[in-house]
Amino acid sequence: MKRKLTLKLIAKELDVSISTVSKALRDSAEISEDTRQKIKAFAKLYNYKPNNIALSLKNRKTRTIGIIIPQIVHHFFTTVIRGIEQMAREHNYNVIITLSNNDFDKEVLNMELLANGSTDGFIVSLAKETLHKDDFRHLTEAIDQGMPVVMFDRIVDEIPCDKVMIDDREGAKMGVMHLLKTGCRKIAIITTKDYVTIGKLRTKGYIEALESYGVKVEKDFILKLDTIDHCGDDCSAKIKNFLKDKDIDGVFTVNELFAVTAAKHLTAIGKNIPNDVSIVSFSDGELSQHFIPSLTTVSQHGELMGRKAAELLINKLERPEEEVEEYTTAYIDTSLIERESTKKIK
């Protein structure tokens, strides 16, 4: 097993000092053209690459951004990551991803791993379990130690850091408005329990839309589920039960899996989509496009979100030390993608 090439080895081989090698490789004017050429040729030949670890230690900077997210299956997260990577690349930063699998302990572990030297700052979407536990010490500790943090998607208001969100309330409102505009009046919502901020806000948007149309909000028409990231048998049964015998002509869901599950149960009891019941869902997944009928969705522009998050983080990383702390919350617009699960506006 060959040892990696270091300045020291090059120096020994060429019989010069380490610092001469270092300077030559960085094109320092101090070094004579001759030796510089010689050293550079040698380094190139043997494919010398400086050791990032040593550089990080020396500079106390890694130029690496850490991303901590719950799951990666979601198409949404992929698009966010892409956005982050774009922006990072433009500013010469690298990106490293770790997954929490929606597990609190793992989120903490991952943060500690990355916080102890591997990363200059974090972009985080919290694990479900973390939100549930309401325990954010790992975040506040990182922040206390001077690690800039940007939260996105799953936000907690009280954490002092930059945040990037979509306007969930507005987005939900837009989705429900679309249902209203296409003629629906008996609209149910399948959402999450209120401890998930996004669920709460989207429920709010739903209510606002109905009210703006003078439609009464029926408590019976609101289903709040515990799960977010997948829809197991239990969740499916709850949706089935919720839809059974309900006189509705529209369903709004806060994610794609709820929508698909609802669509299945509706179809099973003989309802036609969109003629009997229309469906609109928050989503960024592939499911919506490929499902039959394809689903009208409120789309989240994950790439923009990622770019914005990275931009905020890099700003913090490169701002002069003395500057006052100041946290901004950026909002990313949503947009409606019409597909087959809703009727045309007349």
Added chain:
Amino acid sequence: MKRKLTLKLIAKELDVSISTVSKALRDSAEISEDTRQKIKAFAKLYNYKPNNIALSLKNRKTRTIGIIIPQIVHHFFTTVIRGIEQMAREHNYNVIITLSNNDFDKEVLNMELLANGSTDGFIVSLAKETLHKDDFRHLTEAIDQGMPVVMFDRIVDEIPCDKVMIDDREGAKMGVMHLLKTGCRKIAIITTKDYVTIGKLRTKGYIEALESYGVKVEKDFILKLDTIDHCGDDCSAKIKNFLKDKDIDGVFTVNELFAVTAAKHLTAIGKNIPNDVSIVSFSDGELSQHFIPSLTTVSQHGELMGRKAAELLINKLERPEEEVEEYTTAYIDTSLIERESTKKIK
């Protein structure tokens, strides 16, 4: 912005030497009970965590495994990652992921980033573009420098490293056999061009299955597409065209998106699934479960694959230096998951 706590700072604060602090924190017997307690209490109070970068530099080991994959949307990769992380955790390794987005340059960049100190070894699934370019210098360079590499999923035979594969030929054969067993005889396959190893092998399994049943292989029944990871308009049109007017009673596809697309076009021309045409697909996605009808699939056990890949890598990392190089290829079994897109075996 507070500076991170270091041994040096603790030492100064407590008026002892750095090595005393270091030893105390590592419970060295050299240090008196008294000072040890004092130091540990202080460290705990101020939440001291050793700097990983410094440790890595010192030990020339990071205890970190780097994963380089093309895309993460695929449910399959998520399960593989989970497997890797499990095994890594059990052996006290950490895991870092980077995405190539199926882009060659990015794959190279990512490998270089991680190779220059951040990781002890790699687990890699190659980008599509890399396979296409047939340029693997970044891999061989890493290997030459003593970085152990394990390839999975998208393999290249000539690279000297450990490999984890599923038996694509066997899996495809099993899928097609199922179609045969349920009575299909006119079975088409939608696969990838042969430069993608998995596509090639699966095509082979398809042919073997047919032959074992004495069914003639029709060239017309084989569609080789260029894309792998998504199925855009162009790809969809090709599938549509391929299926049009074709007298078939079964379709086998090498991925879920091809299957869904095929199912749509078949339904559109009035075919019932599974009564007129049955479908079996290679897949690990959510689409198969949620599609209507849900799809019978050949499942890949990504988690096992991940575990195996990590195990092989860790073995290499912890083996004594002098040992001879020896590369193994591990095969992971596939299994058939029956759903609604195929008929029952009589």
Added chain:
DNA sequence: TTGTATGCGTTATCAA
């Protein structure tokens, strides 16, 4: 029982 010195790979400062 505690402290000093050295090295991991790099760069920056200063001396030669």
Added chain:
DNA sequence: TTGATAACGCATACAA
């Protein structure tokens, strides 16, 4: 123009 030295944060062999 080149080289020696110190420092980044840590662990450890050795000296006190």
